[in-house]
Amino acid sequence: MATALIDGPDALTGGKDAAAAPEAVVVRFAGDSGDGMQLTGGQFTLSTALAGNDLATFPDFPAEIRAPQGTLFGVSAFQINFGSTEIDTAGDQPDVLIAMNPAALKTNVGALKAGGLIIADSGEFNKRNLEKAKYEVNPLEDGSLHKWQLLAFDISALTLQAVKPFGLGNKEALRCKNMWTLGLALWMFDRDRQPLIDWLNGKFAKNQVLADANIAALNAGHAYGETAELSGPLRQVHVGAVASEPGLYRTVTGAETISYGLVAGAQLAELPLFFGGYPITPASSILHNLVKLKEFGVTTFQAEDEIAAIASAIGAAYAGHLGVTSSSGPGIALKTEAMGLAVMTELPLVIVNSQRGGPSTGLPTKTEQSDLYQAVYGRNGDTPIPVIAARSPSDAFDCAIEAVRIATRYMTPVILLTDGYIANAAEPWKVPDPASYAPFPVTFLEEPNGPDGTLLPFARNENGARPWIKAGTPGLMHRIGGIEKNPLTGDIDYSPASHQTMTDLRKAKVDGIAKSIPPQEVTLGEPGGKLVLVGWGSTFGPIHQAVRRARKRGLDVSHVHVRHVWPLPENLGDLLRGYDKVLVPEMNTGQFKTVLRDQYLIDARTLNKTSGQPFTIAEIEAAIDETIGA
Amino acid sequence: MNDLTPIKTTLKDWETDQEVRWCPGCGDYAILKAVQRTLPDLGADPSKTVFVSGIGCSSRFPYYVESYGFHTIHGRAPAFATGIKLANPELDVWVITGDGDGMSIGGNHTMHIIRRNVNTQILLFNNEIYGLTKGQYSPTSREGTHSPTSPLGSVDHPASPCAFALGAGGRFIARSYDVSKDLPSVLKAAHAHQGAAFVEIFQNCIVYNKDRFDDFTAKPVADASQVWARHGEPLLFAKGTKGIALDHATLSLKVVDVVDGDWQGAGVLVHDVTNRTIAHLLVEMPFGPFPMALGVIYDDPRPTFESALLGQDAKARAGKSADLAKLLAKGQTWTVAG
Numbered sequence: 013m014a015t016a017l018i019d020g021p022d023a024l025t026g027g028k029d030a031a032a033a034p035e036a037v038v039v040r041f042a043g044d045s046g047d048g049m050q051l052t053g054g055q056f057t058l059s060t061a062l063a064g065n066d067l068a069t070f071p072d073f074p075a076e077i078r079a080p081q082g083t084l085f086g087v088s089a090f091q092i093n094f095g096s097t098e099i100d101t102a103g104d105q106p107d108v109l110i111a112m113n114p115a116a117l118k119t120n121v122g123a124l125k126a127g128g129l130i131i132a133d134s135g136e137f138n139k140r141n142l143e144k145a146k147y148e149v150n151p152l153e154d155g156s157l158h159k160w161q162l163l164a165f166d167i168s169a170l171t172l173q174a175v176k177p178f179g180l181g182n183k184e185a186l187r188c189k190n191m192w193t194l195g196l197a198l199w200m201f202d203r204d205r206q207p208l209i210d211w212l213n214g215k216f217a218k219n220q221v222l223a224d225a226n227i228a229a230l231n232a233g234h235a236y237g238e239t240a241e242l243s244g245p246l247r248q249v250h251v252g253a254v255a256s257e258p259g260l261y262r263t264v265t266g267a268e269t270i271s272y273g274l275v276a277g278a279q280l281a282e283l284p285l286f287f288g289g290y291p292i293t294p295a296s297s298i299l300h301n302l303v304k305l306k307e308f309g310v311t312t313f314q315a316e317d318e319i320a321a322i323a324s325a326i327g328a329a330y331a332g333h334l335g336v337t338s339s340s341g342p343g344i345a346l347k348t349e350a351m352g353l354a355v356m357t358e359l360p361l362v363i364v365n366s367q368r369g370g371p372s373t374g375l376p377t378k379t380e381q382s383d384l385y386q387a388v389y390g391r392n393g394d395t396p397i398p399v400i401a402a403r404s405p406s407d408a409f410d411c412a413i414e415a416v417r418i419a420t421r422y423m424t425p426v427i428l429l430t431d432g433y434i435a436n437a438a439e440p441w442k443v444p445d446p447a448s449y450a451p452f453p454v455t456f457l458e459e460p461n462g463p464d465g466t467l468l469p470f471a472r473n474e475n476g477a478r479p480w481i482k483a484g485t486p487g488l489m490h491r492i493g494g495i496e497k498n499p500l501t502g503d504i505d506y507s508p509a510s511h512q513t514m515t516d517l518r519k520a521k522v523d524g525i526a527k528s529i530p531p532q533e534v535t536l537g538e539p540g541g542k543l544v545l546v547g548w549g550s551t552f553g554p555i556h557q558a559v560r561r562a563r564k565r566g567l568d569v570s571h572v573h574v575r576h577v578w579p580l581p582e583n584l585g586d587l588l589r590g591y592d593k594v595l596v597p598e599m600n601t602g603q604f605k606t607v608l609r610d611q612y613l614i615d616a617r618t619l620n621k622t623s624g625q626p627f628t629i630a631e632i633e634a635a636i637d638e639t640i641g642a
Numbered sequence: 643m644n645d646l647t648p649i650k651t652t653l654k655d656w657e658t659d660q661e662v663r664w665c666p667g668c669g670d671y672a673i674l675k676a677v678q679r680t681l682p683d684l685g686a687d688p689s690k691t692v693f694v695s696g697i698g699c700s701s702r703f704p705y706y707v708e709s710y711g712f713h714t715i716h717g718r719a720p721a722f723a724t725g726i727k728l729a730n731p732e733l734d735v736w737v738i739t740g741d742g743d744g745m746s747i748g749g750n751h752t753m754h755i756i757r758r759n760v761n762t763q764i765l766l767f768n769n770e771i772y773g774l775t776k777g778q779y780s781p782t783s784r785e786g787t788h789s790p791t792s793p794l795g796s797v798d799h800p801a802s803p804c805a806f807a808l809g810a811g812g813r814f815i816a817r818s819y820d821v822s823k824d825l826p827s828v829l830k831a832a833h834a835h836q837g838a839a840f841v842e843i844f845q846n847c848i849v850y851n852k853d854r855f856d857d858f859t860a861k862p863v864a865d866a867s868q869v870w871a872r873h874g875e876p877l878l879f880a881k882g883t884k885g886i887a888l889d890h891a892t893l894s895l896k897v898v899d900v901v902d903g904d905w906q907g908a909g910v911l912v913h914d915v916t917n918r919t920i921a922h923l924l925v926e927m928p929f930g931p932f933p934m935a936l937g938v939i940y941d942d943p944r945p946t947f948e949s950a951l952l953g954q955d956a957k958a959r960a961g962k963s964a965d966l967a968k969l970l971a972k973g974q975t976w977t978v979a980g
Contacts, residue, residue: 062976207974258980262973276966286729305969306955307962311728313951316754320721323714323751327694327725330712331733335725349715357712443975446966483710483726484733486689491658491705493713494697503660504705 036095037251038103042120043112045079045088048190053090055194057438059203060094061263064253067094068553069438070102075376082144087119096252100553104628110193112136114145129161135168167192174232178225188229195233202250205234257442264441266405266434267297270364273412275308276446278334281420282453284309286328287336288321293376294432295340295366318346326350329359332456332482334416338364341383342373348391351425355395355518357492358478360419367431369624378624379433381549382600387427388578388607394515396522399578401429403552406441408434413449420454422525423477433550433626457481457488469502476521525579532581536560537570540590543640548574548604551597551627558632569636585612595619595639597632648685653678658708669820669845670699673767674706676825684833691734694723696743699774700767703738717748720755723762731948737764741782742772745801756810758947759837766803769847770854777850804925807840808940815921815940819844819859831938837946858934871924871937876910879933885910895923897932915941
């Protein structure tokens with residue numbers, strides 16, 4: 013259960029039913045991009061995880077690095093949904109909004125649940141900031157927030173007072189505001205401050221005064237909560253630990269799990285890993301992570317552009333490394349020609365696309381799933397490439413391993429789709445045991461494979477894959493390239509028969525991958541019925557929760573979530589034909605819906621959202637109701 | 643180049659069974675032969691040699707050399723070569739490109755492989771025309787070039803590959819031409835250089851830009867119109883009757899007459915391949931008032947990209963183990979009891 017406090021917002025604000033502990037709470041921190049909201053959110057996430065709650069987060073920040081202070085477009089927000097039950101989404105509507113300035117209030121208060129709690133820094137609601145946020149009257153004073161519980165106090169002044177003994181300048185002192193706020197939030201949800209204090213001591217190890225000032229602010233915020241409890245609408249809430257599978261846990265983002273998964277995949281394949289990348293939001297964090305993992309046989313190369321990034325990875329693959337490149341939509345577009353070369357030369361390669369809103373530069377920091385056509389269809393020629401889509405940060409680990417397995421087993425580039433939401437969002441992760449994954453070691457060709465000691469670089473095995481011949485192998489000199497080739501020798505051959513054969517072989521090889529992937533399972537519900545919601549990628553959370561709620565209400569609806577977007581699992585067509593209606597919620601205008609219609613001639617319907625924000629559970633639940641009646 | 647055990651091969655060992663598909667009389671044949679003749683002299687091992695090319699007439703080259711070869715995509719050969727070199731620095735990598743491939747669509751990558759100093763030999767075949775697409779003017783075509791896309795004569799100012807390479811931070815710059823008997827010696831010097839070695843090779847496209855370089859390559863004019871840069875030797879031409887000297891007043895080059903072999907008296911410059919200023923002057927020296935500067939114009943190595951990067955990686959790895967289980971369980975964790 014993701015969004016609703018079972019007792020309503022009263023549980024938070026000391027209303028009539030205040031005694032009951034909520035199952036889940038959604039908190040949104042919003043402030044200026046310079047206010048450190050992402051950092052505050054990240055640390056709150058960690059303390060939430062340490063308290064044993066399940067959680068999901070949604071960092072939502074502007075594309076500008078330092079947008080002008082106080083402006084509406086400069087607002088940075090971090091939402092976290094945590095609870096004592098399974099959490100799959102960052103929550104539809106916040107129960108608590110912490111607004112650090114008028115702009116943050118204005119852009120975020122609309123999302124707040126009716127009766128929810130606003131905590132605002134009244135110190136920032138001055139004439140100048142109100143004007144920047146386009147408020148004519150101070151909303152803290154004109155009664156316009158009557159729908160919600162309002163708690164406004166001068167966090168700025170309280171912070172300055174708390175850090176006064178440390179002699180910081182005014183600007184530096186005010187930077188401690190986020191720690192004051194975090195301290196208050198920690199009190200509200202009954203959290204241990206010690207891990208934060210340890211973290212601050214580590215972070216400011218070289219400047220003890222700053223460490224002490226931040227800790228003082230944190231403690232002051234916490235103490236303020238204890239005092240305010242006596243008089244205000246604020247009360248302490250304890251969200252119980254979730255009953256999780258036993259084991260070791262930590263929080264991770266998708267960027268981390270993809271990096272770890274690639275490293276794990278390379279180990280399972282017994283290959284060194286070469287990563288060629290070029291900075292782009294929101295994909296850069298994968299490169300940031302991998303540069304720190306050299307001891308795992310990782311070589312990273314920051315190329316001069318997206319094309320050089322993939323080209324270097326293909327070059328490394330020719331020399332026997334696991335080649336990996338990563339980008340986001342615009343960068344993937346640039347890599348397209350080289351992807352065709354990897355298909356043509358049949359070299360293994362993993363291409364990670366952290367999707368963002370498009371077209372063109374689009375919404376660099378917002379999430380979308382609109383690169384599915386690009387992944388499945390978007391190349392010149394008949395150029396099949398397998399496509400895998402991760403549903404969550406945890407799932408991305410397994411998906412990365414699966415991408416490496418397919419790439420090396422079938423000698424093909426593989427596209428791994430993730431998105432800005434998965435890349436940045438954090439969730440608890442049951443740390444997997446690497447020993448539990450079956451290795452898939454790569455064998456390079458070391459001896460001639462043709463009759464009379466000849467070399468046939470494009471002879472195929474039972475999987476339709478050609479041998480991988482590492483450049484530098486004694487005696488196995490051969491030439492590869494993007495021109496059509498003889499089906500065995502690989503020599504240039506653009507005769508009609510050769511192109512027909514090679515086109516067929518390339519297609520059959522990728523189609524054949526369906527045999528090595530598990531049959532599609534019903535994620536939630538029955539293998540047949542009135543309605544199925546088919547999802548892929550990061551829409552998993554809201555679809556799953558919406559279907560769960562609808563089923564609780566007795567509706568005949570199931571959820572099928574597809575990891576292998578191309579080729580599709582062999583049983584998927586039959587499975588979907590078992591339902592009267594098929595609805596495909598996607599953060600695009602209906603791309604996977606089109607693929608399903610094309611492959612199975614079924615009447616798949618679409619549910620779209622392209623606002624740069626993930627679906628809410630309510631939106632999907634409403635669509636279910638509309639489709640099969642409430 | 644690399645310090646590998648020399649291998650005994652002959653020219654024949656470097657020929658593939660592929661039918662060469664350049665136009666009869668194309669300058670590429672002569673360059674191919676010069677390379678195939680040079681490789682045995684270098685003691686090169688076909689198993690450790692990789693030719694990487696982009697797209698264009700010149701880029702078919704790898705199919706005809708019995709080594710590893712990768713015919714990639716237009717303009718991007720340097721990026722593929724960089725990946726190959728980082729994955730296995732033991733490989734001896736030759737990049738084959740042309741004026742369209744390396745100076746136009748791939749100018750960016752040419753710049754970066756040179757700037758980074760990836761240990762490769764980069765041979766840019768310059769025929770001042772797009773051959774494979776049937777004769778359009780190229781980034782090195784001279785102003786006024788008539789072509790299907792410039793019927794009134796091209797108006798772009800041409801790029802100078804050697805000046806570009808030097809400007810990109812190149813540490814080895816050389817120039818030669820397809821049928822020059824000195825091409826193998828230039829190739830050997832390029833191979834001996836540790837780092838990105840850039841060689842511009844004027845190449846006669848007999849179909850679309852025939853005899854474009856005759857004004858300095860034709861036998862009758864060659865002596866008077868070529869000056870060969872040789873380390874430690876004076877920059878003389880026209881059978882030693884003329885030389886290149888520095889005009890100290892304007893800090894530019896001038897042609898001086900040399901009487902009775904007294905080049906010192908005439909102030910002729912002695913070439914120093916490590917002198918970057920002379921290199922700049924020579925690659926910018928306009929043909930016409932001056933002869934064409936050929937040979938090894940600049941050769942002053944510095945550490946290669948792959949030695950720096952892989953050396954740094956090795957240092958970062960030192961004393962660390964590839965313990966995946968430990969990595970996954972990093973950071974603040976908590977345990978849920980069973």
